[in-house]
Amino acid sequence: MCYTIGVNRTGKDGTGMDYNGHSQVYDVLGKELIDEHPWEQNGIKTVLLDKNHISHYRDKLKFLQDRDRFNLL
Numbered sequence: 001m002c003y004t005i006g007v008n009r010t011g012k013d014g015t016g017m018d019y020n021g022h023s024q025v026y027d028v029l030g031k032e033l034i035d036e037h038p039w040e041q042n043g044i045k046t047v048l049l050d051k052n053h054i055s056h057y058r059d060k061l062k063f064l065q066d067r068d069r070f071n072l073l
Contacts, residue, residue: 001028028057
């Protein structure tokens with residue numbers, strides 16, 4: 001129940017290793033937050049992360065209560 005961000009570079013490094021990009025950001029339910037798929041492009045993307053969105057689903061789905069049942073405090 002968190003945002004997931006994966007970043008990768010594009011182009012070739014000094015050893016000839018090719019990087020294909022494929023960076024992405026997902027919200028707490030797995031929805032893609034970068035819609036235009038800037039894969040294999042150089043550039044910077046900004047994504048706003050909404051703490052209220054996380055709080056809403058943490059309260060609604062109550063997954064944190066699982067740790068109490070298994071004494072994982």
